[in-house]
Amino acid sequence: MRLITTILFLFIVVVSCIAWVNHAKPPKTTPLNFIIPKGWPQPVYDFKNNPLTKEGFELGRKLFYDYRLSKDSSISCGSCHQQFAAFATYDHNVSHGYNNSQTTRNAPALFNLAWTKNFMADGGINHLDLQPIAPITAPNEMAESLEGIIKKIQRDTAYKRMFTKAFGSSLINTQRIMKALSQFMLMLVSSNSKYDKVMRGEASFILPEQLGYDIFKKKCISCHTEPMFTDYSYRNIGMPVDPYLNDYGRMAITNNKEDSLKFRVPSLRNIAYSAPYGHDGRFFSLTNVFEHYRSKAIDGPTTDSLFKHKMPLSNFEIGQLTAFLYTLTDTTFLKDKRFAEPGTENTISTFIHIH
Amino acid sequence: MTIKTTLFNKKIKQLILLIIVVCIGVLNTMAQTQNTIQFIHKVGVDTLQLQQEYTNSFDEKFSINRFKYYVSNIQINNQNVNEFVNKYYLIDEADSSTKTISFSTHFNEITSISFVLGVDSIKNVSGVQTGVLDPINGMFWTWNSGYIMAKLEGVSTSAKVAGNLFSHHVGGYKWNENTVRKITLSIPKINQQKQQNLAINVDVLKWFQSAHSIQISSHPICHSTGNLAMQIADNYATMFSISTP
Numbered sequence: 126m127r128l129i130t131t132i133l134f135l136f137i138v139v140v141s142c143i144a145w146v147n148h149a150k151p152p153k154t155t156p157l158n159f160i161i162p163k164g165w166p167q168p169v170y171d172f173k174n175n176p177l178t179k180e181g182f183e184l185g186r187k188l189f190y191d192y193r194l195s196k197d198s199s200i201s202c203g204s205c206h207q208q209f210a211a212f213a214t215y216d217h218n219v220s221h222g223y224n225n226s227q228t229t230r231n232a233p234a235l236f237n238l239a240w241t242k243n244f245m246a247d248g249g250i251n252h253l254d255l256q257p258i259a260p261i262t263a264p265n266e267m268a269e270s271l272e273g274i275i276k277k278i279q280r281d282t283a284y285k286r287m288f289t290k291a292f293g294s295s296l297i298n299t300q301r302i303m304k305a306l307s308q309f310m311l312m313l314v315s316s317n318s319k320y321d322k323v324m325r326g327e328a329s330f331i332l333p334e335q336l337g338y339d340i341f342k343k344k345c346i347s348c349h350t351e352p353m354f355t356d357y358s359y360r361n362i363g364m365p366v367d368p369y370l371n372d373y374g375r376m377a378i379t380n381n382k383e384d385s386l387k388f389r390v391p392s393l394r395n396i397a398y399s400a401p402y403g404h405d406g407r408f409f410s411l412t413n414v415f416e417h418y419r420s421k422a423i424d425g426p427t428t429d430s431l432f433k434h435k436m437p438l439s440n441f442e443i444g445q446l447t448a449f450l451y452t453l454t455d456t457t458f459l460k461d462k463r464f465a466e467p468g469t470e471n472t473i474s475t476f477i478h479i480h
Numbered sequence: 481m482t483i484k485t486t487l488f489n490k491k492i493k494q495l496i497l498l499i500i501v502v503c504i505g506v507l508n509t510m511a512q513t514q515n516t517i518q519f520i521h522k523v524g525v526d527t528l529q530l531q532q533e534y535t536n537s538f539d540e541k542f543s544i545n546r547f548k549y550y551v552s553n554i555q556i557n558n559q560n561v562n563e564f565v566n567k568y569y570l571i572d573e574a575d576s577s578t579k580t581i582s583f584s585t586h587f588n589e590i591t592s593i594s595f596v597l598g599v600d601s602i603k604n605v606s607g608v609q610t611g612v613l614d615p616i617n618g619m620f621w622t623w624n625s626g627y628i629m630a631k632l633e634g635v636s637t638s639a640k641v642a643g644n645l646f647s648h649h650v651g652g653y654k655w656n657e658n659t660v661r662k663i664t665l666s667i668p669k670i671n672q673q674k675q676q677n678l679a680i681n682v683d684v685l686k687w688f689q690s691a692h693s694i695q696i697s698s699h700p701i702c703h704s705t706g707n708l709a710m711q712i713a714d715n716y717a718t719m720f721s722i723s724t725p
Contacts (some may be wrong), residue, residue, distance in 0.1 A: 298606060
């Protein structure tokens with residue numbers, strides 16, 4: 126009887142050992158709660174394929190601010206996506222790239238990316254996890270290769286620890302780097318502006334803001350749809366092509382002439398902090414944008430029907446609209462220590478630059 | 481005592497039998513046929529050698545530096561029964577280990593095979609992948625997301641561009657610019673004894689001339705989605721044929 130028990134016992138031990146070896150232990154991670162603000166649509170990002178964890182977020186944050194992601198370790202994601210500028214480049218029409226090069230477009234502000242389906246002003250990139258590869262490898266941006274960054278960060282023992290914590294092993298590959306960066310970027314939710322507070326019934330507009338909101342709902346809202354303040358469409362707002370950039374926007378992605386000079390409608394959230402404006406940053410201030418709409422828009426073959434005859438705006442309307450647009454500033458977001466460069470949490474500041 | 485021992489022995493026998501049955505069961509699910517496909521790259525009748533000069537049907541002299549393509553969604557057919565291999569392969573002329581691919585099926589006899597040249601649209605829209613689909617392999621467009629299904633690069637005096645370097649990167653997965661091509665090859669009867677190790681000839685000359693005429697002089701560069709990419713795709717879909725000894 127004892128023999129039977131022994132054989133059975135050994136068999137079970139061997140089987141369980143095989144099962145244990147074949148089944149890698151999942152990492153012990155702390156889940157991060159992604160909160161959908163009240164009244165907002167469901168995010169388009171599929172969190173099932175990249176569940177948010179504190180460890181993944183912190184790894185993504187370190188990567189986002191790591192200068193080694195560029196060829197000569199001079200530029201990080203955070204260099205051109207600055208928190209105090211709502212993660213756009215402060216005061217630059219285009220951004221600086223490797224070896225005195227320049228980008229060809231205005232760095233977009235980064236927030237509410239879980240609701241964004243396609244990325245870039247031309248919508249060429251179809252997934253948040255793929256987005257960072259473009260600036261990292263572009264010769265006029267960070268000019269580095271994926272092999273290059275993997276090699277550099279593999280040498281850093283802190284990273285080995287962080288990858289193990291976030292993903293269960295110290296393996297560093299493209300997918301893990303991108304998923305960690307996504308985790309950081311997904312958490313950049315801006316939903317606490319005065320506008321949001323008014324909508325939640327926690328605050329009220331002063332008169333110019335309310336008048337501005339009424340004008341906004343009449344003249345702007347069809348493209349800058351609430352609550353994201355963009356409908357994510359591509360439109361030609363009558364900006365003539367820049368002869369040095371020759372950027373025809375969406376057409377380069379779709380090969381369709383009808384998409385010539387169309388660019389993605391940007392969100393207006395945090396607009397007071399994300400100047401300059403326009404896909405190539407040609408508008409120095411909000412005044413220039415309004416001036417374009419009311420007197421400079423060009424009626425070309427693909428100009429949006431809304432701007433066929435420009436857009437009449439009185440000085441009064443511009444003043445009230447500006448007051449309303451300033452209510453879209455979310456200082457909680459601009460100063461959120463969780464999103465700051467590691468080590469600079471206590472020196473975080475917001476620039477005041479009202480043009 | 482005797483009765484007890486007999487009972488004991490009987491129980492041991494039953495137990496051993498049980499273990500054997502379990503093991504056979506486990507092994508049986510693993511008892512699959514290992515299949516291999518060897519891709520033999522050719523220029524017409526010659527075996528392709530990188531950097532060697534050849535002539536295409538337009539009398540254009542050319543040599544090849546790089547020839548890479550994805551093979552996926554392999555389907556093995558035995559009469560009317562088929563089995564699907566859910567794997568992606570990146571075939572690279574410069575790396576002979578990639579030119580023979582292996583996978584297992586339950587079939588002892590294969591009557592036809594089909595596969596996709598390229599990467600299906602689902603993988604093109606599902607974010608960052610790993611393994612052969614890792615963008616690190618240089619078969620991915622970063623500014624207009626999508627895989628390069630196949631690339632052919634080389635030198636030709638007919639290519640009036642810098643360094644005479646012609647470069648065809650073919651990609652596009654959306655309906656109006658689709659370069660994913662399904663290739664179906666039936667296995668000739670004489671080969672059915674050796675179906676476990678298929679050899680497929682891949683004739684690079686078809687890249688330039690098949691359904692469409694793609695002269696290097698008129699099209700030295702293809703680096704985006706669109707009509708040219710789709711025409712090359714129509715051509716490369718005809719490169720493959722079963723190699724018969």
